Amino acid sequence: MNRKASRRVIARTIAAKLLAEPSQRKHWVAVLAAYLVDANRVDELDLVVNDIAHEFFEQRGELVVDVTSARPLTDQVRNELKQLLKSATAAKNIDLYEKVDPALLGGLIARTPDAQLDVSVKTKLQKLATIK
Secondary structure: OOOOOOHHHHHHHHHHHHHHOOOHHHHHHHHHEEEEEOOOOHHHHHHHHHHHHHHHHHHHOOOEEEEEOOOOHHHHHHHHHHHHHHHHOOOOEEEEEEEEOHOOOOOEEOOOOOOOOOOOHHHHHHHOOOOO
């Protein structure tokens, strides 16, 4: 990879390799890590990972979603969330990565590479607190 390659080009290239060669995923992740270190671009890691997730969607219709909820999701909520995201994005497949954060009090936050859905009780209470 060229030292001056844009983040998007890097993400597009790595995503294509990860999708085309699933058995070589560790290798391509190591190549990406080595490049970022060598090019002194480690501070861009989160952005590159987000760009790769975006490329997964662009290239294969696979939407990666980080979901943080106050309690573990039930199967019903998980399925309803997937259907909502599929209809809103036209994704072919939804991959949910779930995390529990009791500080949300209730509800959930779903983050995609391009958007965020925040229906947590914590956020609603914070918004109410700012009303004068």
